[in-house]
Amino acid sequence: MSKTKFNNLENHFIVTALQNAIEEAEYDLKEAIKEGKRPIFAPGYFTTVGTAIIEKVNGMTKKNAN
Numbered sequence: 390m391s392k393t394k395f396n397n398l399e400n401h402f403i404v405t406a407l408q409n410a411i412e413e414a415e416y417d418l419k420e421a422i423k424e425g426k427r428p429i430f431a432p433g434y435f436t437t438v439g440t441a442i443i444e445k446v447n448g449m450t451k452k453n454a455n
Contacts, residue, residue: 394447400450404443411439 394402414435421428 394451395446395449397453400446401433403446405445407439407446413444414439 415432418428418430418432418435422432
């Protein structure tokens, strides 16, 4: 793993982008199912994977020395 850590601004930017991407992917998946399509991903897949990525990003973020 890299020794580089994210600062809080970078963390916020990455996490916000991931949350938006997860929300959009889940919405698109549900819409595809409503249209009768059979996507290869199950509902909740992007939430599960995205949450794991967010946890990794949080683990790679510098902690404030309060």
